[in-house]
Amino acid sequence: MSKKVYDQSEKPTRKEIAIGIVLVIMAIVMLLADIVVLPQQVIVQIGINALPSGYMPKYLVVAITFIVSFIGGLMYIFCTGAEKHRFLSLSLIGIAVSLISLIFSVS
Numbered sequence: 001m002s003k004k005v006y007d008q009s010e011k012p013t014r015k016e017i018a019i020g021i022v023l024v025i026m027a028i029v030m031l032l033a034d035i036v037v038l039p040q041q042v043i044v045q046i047g048i049n050a051l052p053s054g055y056m057p058k059y060l061v062v063a064i065t066f067i068v069s070f071i072g073g074l075m076y077i078f079c080t081g082a083e084k085h086r087f088l089s090l091s092l093i094g095i096a097v098s099l100i101s102l103i104f105s106v107s
Helices: 014-037 058-078 082-106
Strands: 041-046 052-057
Touching: 014 058, 014 082, 041 058, 041 082, 052 058, 058 082
Parallel strands: none
Antiparallel strands: 041 052
């Protein structure tokens, strides 16, 4: 079963294009914020005692969250049907993970 990418008969609406562009721009902004603000070791796991128990290199965390949110935003524009909402969710999850890593690493 292949993913259906839109053809000429099912063009995305202006609203969908605008939302996709906003998601892509947010992914780029979060990429820049992560690169500038995050320390070299980013907290990725918190133990049951509320202390950090797992770390990852900054650039790996930044790459993963950027790729997830950027691809999700682009695919939101170009896919149709149920896949569109899945990619919207994917992009929002990537942006949320980036925000959470900023919050936990800076505080």
